[in-house]
Amino acid sequence: MKDEALKMKLKLIFLLPFTFCLFTSRVNALPGQTTDQVAAWIKAHPTLRPSSGETLLVRKSDTAAVRFIFQASVLAPGIATTGGDPGVIRTEQIDLFDLINGVTFDRLVESLRTIYGLGIYQDYQRARVVYAYPNEATVREARNTAAPLEEALQGELRLGDRYAYWIEIAKPRQGFPITGKIAILLKSDLDKLESELRNR
Template sequence: MKAKGLLMLGLGMAIAFFGDRANALPGQTTAEVAAWIKGNDTLSPYSGQTLLVHRTDTPAQRFTFEASVFAPGLATPPGDPNIVRAEKINLFDMINGVTLNRLHESLRSIYGLEIYQDFQQARVIYAYPNPEMVQQARTLTLPLQEALRGELRLGSRFAYWIEIPQPQEGKPVMGKITVFLKSDLDKLEAQLRNR
């Protein structure tokens, strides 16, 4: 029991000293991000996983972390193919569901307090759906489009995109949060407004 207490104390101290900063973020090279992913205890990639980490606890529970040289949204040619433009966390959980708080906590546990605070203090630039979007989705019988709830945020360091499909009945079972370069925000906002 004493050894377990010392281990927990050691983990707490490690989080206190190292857990408040992220070492790889959009804007860095693919090599820097791959090294950060490899050393990130929260991500804990398997051998061979570099910019994509996939975990499956059961068929009903999945976690994916993906660093990409592409901007979020519709595919466009990358600028510099060696620079990461976006990092996305996807959660799928049919057992416990996926909430906004769970996505926020995933962001904090992967990136640390500094990025989490940037996200929390970020200004909401665009939130959807609006009433017209819901009505249009109902008219066109597009239940997934009607269910999507999301927002774009602009922080002092990065932009953030969070999205959860909220079914009419039951709990959401999937959601994503993306950290990306602020320079890609206008393009993504235009795409989301026009979909």
């Protein structure tokens, strides 16, 4: 019975159109809040409910070909740096891996809405794109230097009224993308991440 319930939750995340009635209460744990607040929210969330031993990192797997990861971190996204408050969450990230159906930007954005509700979804949709990659020069250089990963990575940084957002998929030249992520971050961490992405 427990296995069937888990499979049903994973289908809601991976295989079926998202049903937004799963989590309609007000979001009360986001970057900027304490690790305890966020851990309690994760534990009570009907989709994220972690297994024993999981607190800020939740892993779900329907099969080896389909995986979902949610992680809240006290670190800014990108290259790890020192500083900050070790008791305050700075980034929350959703990672999808799906060999069967693939991962698209639309699917990642729908996962954002499923986890956080309408308010964050609308903030993302209204957010201004501050950086998008790759550009044509990067693609040409990646092809000339045989760097398929640099060519495959496609993403955007967005600045909303409430938060900043990072969305990225790895789209190979042939086939479809099977992995991607979407992250919510503090607006104050956006410049650092943009600089790192522009220079990687």
